[in-house]
Amino acid sequence: MTSYSQLNTSQRILMGPGPSDAHPRVLQAMATPLIGHLDPEFVEIMDEVKSMVQQTFQTENYLTFVVSAPGSAGMETCLVNLLEPGDEALICIHGVFGGRMAEIADRCGAKVIKVEAPWGEPIDPEQVRLALETCTPKIVAIVHAETSTGVLQPLEEIGRMAHDAGALFMVDAVTSYCGVPLKVDEWGIDAIYSGTQKCLSAPPGLSPVSFSDRAVKALENRKTKVQSWFLDLSLVKNYWGGAKRAYHHTAPVSAVFALREALRIVLEEGLENRFIRHRENHELLATKLAGLGMEFLVDPDYRLPNLNAVRIPEGVDDALVRNRLLNDYNIEIGGGLGKFAGKVWRIGLMGESSTPNHVNMLVSALEEIIDPNLIHNGKASSVSTYG
Amino acid sequence: MTSYSQLNTSQRILMGPGPSDAHPRVLQAMATPLIGHLDPEFVEIMDEVKSMVQQTFQTENYLTFVVSAPGSAGMETCLVNLLEPGDEALICIHGVFGGRMAEIADRCGAKVIKVEAPWGEPIDPEQVRLALETCTPKIVAIVHAETSTGVLQPLEEIGRMAHDAGALFMVDAVTSYCGVPLKVDEWGIDAIYSGTQKCLSAPPGLSPVSFSDRAVKALENRKTKVQSWFLDLSLVKNYWGGAKRAYHHTAPVSAVFALREALRIVLEEGLENRFIRHRENHELLATKLAGLGMEFLVDPDYRLPNLNAVRIPEGVDDALVRNRLLNDYNIEIGGGLGKFAGKVWRIGLMGESSTPNHVNMLVSALEEIIDPNLIHNGKASSVSTYG
Numbered sequence A, B: 001m002t003s004y005s006q007l008n009t010s011q012r013i014l015m016g017p018g019p020s021d022a023h024p025r026v027l028q029a030m031a032t033p034l035i036g037h038l039d040p041e042f043v044e045i046m047d048e049v050k051s052m053v054q055q056t057f058q059t060e061n062y063l064t065f066v067v068s069a070p071g072s073a074g075m076e077t078c079l080v081n082l083l084e085p086g087d088e089a090l091i092c093i094h095g096v097f098g099g100r101m102a103e104i105a106d107r108c109g110a111k112v113i114k115v116e117a118p119w120g121e122p123i124d125p126e127q128v129r130l131a132l133e134t135c136t137p138k139i140v141a142i143v144h145a146e147t148s149t150g151v152l153q154p155l156e157e158i159g160r161m162a163h164d165a166g167a168l169f170m171v172d173a174v175t176s177y178c179g180v181p182l183k184v185d186e187w188g189i190d191a192i193y194s195g196t197q198k199c200l201s202a203p204p205g206l207s208p209v210s211f212s213d214r215a216v217k218a219l220e221n222r223k224t225k226v227q228s229w230f231l232d233l234s235l236v237k238n239y240w241g242g243a244k245r246a247y248h249h250t251a252p253v254s255a256v257f258a259l260r261e262a263l264r265i266v267l268e269e270g271l272e273n274r275f276i277r278h279r280e281n282h283e284l285l286a287t288k289l290a291g292l293g294m295e296f297l298v299d300p301d302y303r304l305p306n307l308n309a310v311r312i313p314e315g316v317d318d319a320l321v322r323n324r325l326l327n328d329y330n331i332e333i334g335g336g337l338g339k340f341a342g343k344v345w346r347i348g349l350m351g352e353s354s355t356p357n358h359v360n361m362l363v364s365a366l367e368e369i370i371d372p373n374l375i376h377n378g379k380a381s382s383v384s385t386y387g
Helices: A024-030 A040-057 A070-080 A096-107 A125-132 A156-164 A213-220 A233-240 A253-269 A271-290 A318-329 A356-369 B024-030 B040-058 B071-081 B094-107 B124-134 B157-165 B213-219 B233-240 B255-267 B269-292 B318-329 B356-369
Strands: A013-015 A061-067 A088-094 A111-116 A139-143 A168-172 A191-193 A207-211 A307-311 A331-333 A342-347 B013-014 B063-067 B088-093 B112-115 B139-143 B168-172 B189-192 B207-211 B307-311 B330-333 B344-348
Touching: A013 A356, A024 A168, A024 A253, A024 B024, A040 A061, A040 A207, A040 A253, A061 A070, A061 A233, A070 A096, A070 A168, A070 A191, A070 A207, A070 A213, A070 B024, A088 A096, A088 A125, A096 A111, A096 A168, A111 A125, A111 B330, A125 A156, A139 A156, A139 B233, A168 A213, A191 B024, A207 A213, A213 B168, A253 A271, A253 B255, A271 A307, A271 A356, A318 A331, A318 A342, A318 A356, A331 A342, A331 A356, A342 B063, B013 B344, B013 B356, B024 B255, B040 B063, B040 B207, B063 B071, B063 B233, B071 B094, B071 B139, B071 B168, B071 B207, B071 B213, B088 B094, B088 B124, B094 B112, B094 B139, B094 B168, B112 B124, B139 B157, B157 B168, B168 B213, B207 B213, B255 B269, B269 B307, B269 B356, B318 B330, B318 B344, B318 B356, B330 B356
Parallel strands: A013 A331, A088 A111, A088 A139, A139 A168, A168 A191, B013 B330, B088 B112, B088 B139, B139 B168, B168 B189
Antiparallel strands: A061 A207, A191 A207, A307 A342, B063 B207, B189 B207, B307 B344, B330 B344
């Protein structure tokens, strides 16, 4: 029988698409001795978490809770609860995660109408308007911050169009939540999900979710059972709310402790201050990368400050640079997903990883790793061979 | 804006149906700074976890992995991957969790054939044999350790019957795993899931799962897509195995760290030693409770040593006793589920919570809380009014 050594991981600096660096207070909360998932103290903690999720989503939605699984399960929670077989679902796709929504909606038996934009660009509301002339969808779904492309999608106009068409407006806020302005109630968002490991800087594993009263009404009017038992909100809601908490599943107690602490840190900093910090560190990075002759993928008007998609300079070896960043500097950045593999780096400045020090560490390391001829003048010639 | 105080939980002693007390080394692992979910170091950790799950399940199944969500999601993973609409599923029900399997199988569009035993008793293999004469199910599913009743279900004969009928044999091992003997390969189990917060003594949030080659073949022969994207093994398996790990979702990195440490502790102790320890502490508890005149729900032949279902003595107030245990002694035990609510206590002696000290603390506290007239002679009269 093989024996395994003590856990011994490197001290990574996390500047990819998530997880981001966790605050020591959050890590400490993870190590809190366990209490029962129906302990009155835990019920109180769930109530506090719910209230802090409401504050950070800027919503008063009663049905606000945390899915006991990562962001992808949050996405599936929204879709399996809102959609029934035969429903039309208008899904906006401008990257990997819009595509994932369409895939899940299809598995719900919905008829999916796709509105697509080239990767690296936002969805034009006009496209949605035209599509809405051809269908009467139950939901219009869109990704606020496309983690695969670094696009920040304006939401308000599309939300109004969805409502005018009688549809519910569903938003993926995995990478935007707690990093850029996000006003669930003011923007008319009916269903939203996020993750914990991006701008919240908690460990991955949970998905904060919120449903408007309109969305709740749609749940109540379902004709069929939700196909997932684990994600069925008619059951989950009795665990996360109500006078008497009904056992549904065993919540990940430690992860909820950590989420509570991460939310506390967000509210201590203040949402507005946090957004400004993310914006400023993005600008610092943009300035420094411009100095190296490196280019952003996305038009400045739609650039996500917390996830920076940057074109890999011509002639630079993607894998070689990322391996050296990881092995020599302990810095993780993200490679391109899908059609951007090998062409784009995704640099996360999220939560605790959004500091001037992070920007400086990364830019200095890139300067040391990449042949200056390939970057300072933006011209390709050959890959640096040192290292 | 409300402000929230530092996390300040009581030092609970966890003797309910889970979570159990976590080892300090496991809690410490939870607080390890994060690394990326595709970091080569994390991939190595996943491989180690997979290998240790194989060892503890006593299987060589290649498709052995960990679902990034609690045990209920492990249950759903097995069912949504194995079942397609129209399939027959023979589900054995002798408590809450068998009922849950039937509910999920129904949501998969399967035709559910139920074989039921009274709560507190095991399923008689003869019942399964008779049922198999009336149907040709794709799976025969059963709970090994019914957390709601404290029954340990013998598996081997039913497994043979399932195979003879051409069915896959699926087992819920949430509460048995690492606490009582469980031999996946030797017993012909084709699909199994467990949880981390029972006899493994890791925090809740993950579900170790394993599929036999026969089950894998069934997955490959599916005609329809798995209805859940998040739990679709055709996607998940490329993240947990294979030469190049494909991104599927962001794994709960910290929880995997903790699971690794919990598995290491199990293997250090040795499975056999661990089973003996669970058995011995159960016997100690049984002896001491008998001394108080308290009775077990389940026949000694089928008693689960790690989750002890005990009849609440007549005249004793369930809520009052459990509240005093929790508030005055910091001891959590479980109440009855479903039809056993108010009638049964469920005393967990699982993992780190299976020690003579745990038994002694609980029994002494019960002696102090409950009116001696109600227990020592097993006769009901009135509830103790002190406290």
